[in-house]
Amino acid sequence: MLINADIIVLGKATSQFVTDSGLGGLISYRATVSLKILKANTREVMAVINEVSGGVDITREAAAKAALTRAVEKIDTDFAKELYETLEKQSSITLKITGIADISELNLINRLMRSFIEVKDSRVRNYSGSSATLEITLKRGNATDIARRLEQIKEQRIKAISAGQYDVEARVEK
Secondary structure, three states, X not given: OOOOOOEEEEEEEEEEEEEOOOOOOOEEEEEEEEEEEEEOOOOOEEEEEEEEEEEEEOOHHHXXXXXXXXXXXXXXXHHHHHHHHHHHHOOEEEEEXXXXXXXXXXXXXXXXXXXXXXXXXXXXXXXXXOEEEEEEEEOOOOHHHXXXXXXXXXXXXXXXXXXXXXXXXXXXXX
């Protein structure tokens, strides 16, 4: 399945009968709504939200619906704000770079990445032959900003090939 999105929200909502005793003809239900927010490209779980709420009404269907509506309303109150804050805290991109001469050059590139004002941290995730993958945690900015910065490095000639939402491809020029 091809998904053109930054995040995926998966969810499950259930509602269960609680009681109809002692409620003066009303019926009580309890609803549970669970959401999982994933990064679309890696399927990494970014956040999990669970909410439970009760609902009462004169029919089972209406009580179940009331419970579900209340649970969703509780989530809806802060969902956008919490999602934004989660995305802001977990801003990271992947840099795939080729043309690396040796481990010393890779270490230099990694140190240079850490010197960018947009970068909180940079870690080598994979190195094989002349190619490496770095995971970059951002303080601010995005992959396009990092691609521009790579091409401005004076100590190294690096050509940015492409920049997506969460990744940059680059090549060391000789």
